[in-house]
Amino acid sequence: xxxxxxxxNFEFIIGGLALTFQLALLTVVGGLxxxxxxxxxRLSSRPWIYYPATLYIHFFRGLPLILVIFWLYFxxxxxxxxxxxxxxxxxxxxxxxxxxxxxxxxxxxxxSVARGQALAAYSSGLTSYQTTYYVLLPQAFxxxxxxxxxxxxxxxxxxSLAYVIGLREFLRRVNLVDAREVRxxxxxxxxxxxxxxxCSTGSLISHRLEKKRVGRLFN
Amino acid sequence: xxxxxxxxxxxxxxxxxxxxxTTILKGQTVVLCGPSGSGKSSLLRCINGLEHFQEGEIFIxxxxxxxxxxxxxxxxxxxxxxxxxxELYPHMTVMENxxxxxxxxxxxSKKEAEEKAMExxxxxxxxxxxxxxxxxxxxxxxxxxxxxxxxxxxxxxMLFDEPTSALDPEMIKDVLDxxxxxxxxxxxxxxVTHEMGFAKAVADExxxxxxxxxxEKGPAQSFFDNPKNERTRQFLSxxxxxxxxxxxxxxxxx
Numbered sequence: 174x175x176x177x178x179x180x181x182n183f184e185f186i187i188g189g190l191a192l193t194f195q196l197a198l199l200t201v202v203g204g205l206x207x208x209x210x211x212x213x214x215r216l217s218s219r220p221w222i223y224y225p226a227t228l229y230i231h232f233f234r235g236l237p238l239i240l241v242i243f244w245l246y247f248x249x250x251x252x253x254x255x256x257x258x259x260x261x262x263x264x265x266x267x268x269x270x271x272x273x274x275x276x277x278x279x280x281x282x283x284x285s286v287a288r289g290q291a292l293a294a295y296s297s298g299l300t301s302y303q304t305t306y307y308v309l310l311p312q313a314f315x316x317x318x319x320x321x322x323x324x325x326x327x328x329x330x331x332x333s334l335a336y337v338i339g340l341r342e343f344l345r346r347v348n349l350v351d352a353r354e355v356r357x358x359x360x361x362x363x364x365x366x367x368x369x370x371x372c373s374t375g376s377l378i379s380h381r382l383e384k385k386r387v388g389r390l391f392n
Numbered sequence: 393x394x395x396x397x398x399x400x401x402x403x404x405x406x407x408x409x410x411x412x413x414t415t416i417l418k419g420q421t422v423v424l425c426g427p428s429g430s431g432k433s434s435l436l437r438c439i440n441g442l443e444h445f446q447e448g449e450i451f452i453x454x455x456x457x458x459x460x461x462x463x464x465x466x467x468x469x470x471x472x473x474x475x476x477x478x479e480l481y482p483h484m485t486v487m488e489n490x491x492x493x494x495x496x497x498x499x500x501s502k503k504e505a506e507e508k509a510m511e512x513x514x515x516x517x518x519x520x521x522x523x524x525x526x527x528x529x530x531x532x533x534x535x536x537x538x539x540x541x542x543x544x545x546x547x548x549x550m551l552f553d554e555p556t557s558a559l560d561p562e563m564i565k566d567v568l569d570x571x572x573x574x575x576x577x578x579x580x581x582x583x584v585t586h587e588m589g590f591a592k593a594v595a596d597e598x599x600x601x602x603x604x605x606x607x608e609k610g611p612a613q614s615f616f617d618n619p620k621n622e623r624t625r626q627f628l629s630x631x632x633x634x635x636x637x638x639x640x641x642x643x644x645x646x
Binding site (some may be wrong): 289293294296298300 | 466470471472473475479482492497542
């Protein structure tokens with residue numbers, strides 16, 4: 174074991190981790206925003222809003238992420254007429270893909286709120302906007318936070334796929350160092366440890382929140 | 393006050409309400425009863441526009457519920473509704489539950505709304521529960537909060553949809569007492585219930601429904617003493633048996 178290889182290349186590798194965080198954060202923000210829009214569309218009673226959103230969600234949930242990354246990377250230059258940077262292309266691919274998952278989490282969250290809650294709110298004279306904002310969303314949000322955190326953990330892991338279009342994020346940099354120094358066991362062990370610490374922290378938070386929520390409901 | 397004119401309602405192909413007509417006067421308490429699936433709750437929801445009926449008209453003080461020109465939100469804000477399963481908002485305290493609509497719909501100040509809420513909580517007998525969350529209350533307390541929440545809008549009409557059906561027997565009396573007081577104070581009330589003791593004590597009129605139709609209606613006394621319709625008699629004999637047994641045990645509000 175030569176752990177020195179990690180210390181020697183620490184700066185280079187951690188620089189990749191920063192990029193990984195950047196990718197994950199932008200994806201989560203964009204994915205949540207787009208997910209809300211899609212979820213609302215999925216809950217709409219108007220067929221011309223409901224069907225396109227449903228089609229979109231089924232479509233992207235039916236594809237492997239790596240295909241979407243490749244595909245959009247080669248598609249964008251054709252559409253916009255000039256090459257697009259790997260970073261922007263990756264971010265857009267992630268957002269477009271993850272929004273489908275976020276949308277389903279949020280739709281389920283909204284539908285988990287009992288129908289009687291909306292009736293009660295309407296019967297007191299609240300408008301549909303007020304009913305959604307004050308009564309339905311807060312309850313839906315509480316129900317979906319654990320799943321949202323889970324999905325964020327998955328996104329964090331998925332960002333490693335950005336290497337296929339040449340982005341030097343965390344795992345790719347580990348890979349590059351290995352190519353130069355040939356210390357696979359140590360380097361990948363280190364990478365695994367970093368992913369494990371970050372992701373299990375996320376899972377732990379999600380689990381805690383879930384327990385707290387269930388506790389509140391049944392005590 | 394409420395004029396229901398020839399209302400019919402379908403859920404897909406199922407006819408839930410079949411040419412319902414009746415008039416409810418100001419200050420009256422009307423009890424709707426009948427077997428489950430007879431359309432009582434649907435009729436109640438038609439009155440405040442929560443359910444869209446395909447035929448007929450309902451007027452509240454001359455305002456047509458389904459007229460597109462009617463401000464349905466404004467109309468609903470003058471009609472209180474209480475549900476079988478309470479439907480308190482679980483993420484809000486009792487106080488927040490009661491003050492939400494007065495603040496957001498009536499645009500009252502928080503202070504004014506809270507003072508009114510405290511008054512109402514005292515009136516229903518649970519002022520000490522104001523800062524608790526619904527899950528910390530018993531069923532009877534929850535339903536009294538729900539009544540206070542509806543009353544906070546100072547409604548001219550109260551609709552009750554089986555308000556005691558989900559309660560333990562010991563809790564039922566607390567809720568019925570509150571409702572009786574409300575009836576005595578002159579509130580116009582439409583109550584879907586199987587509590588025939590309550591009906592006997594305060595109902596001005598009892599309407600018996602079956603399969604979406606009004607089978608029989610009339611003052612409480614004649615309804616119980618000589619029901620005209622065979623189906624009504626059958627229903628009463630089943631349900632009064634329960635009441636007799638309960639009154640013997642509890643000897644309460646009859």
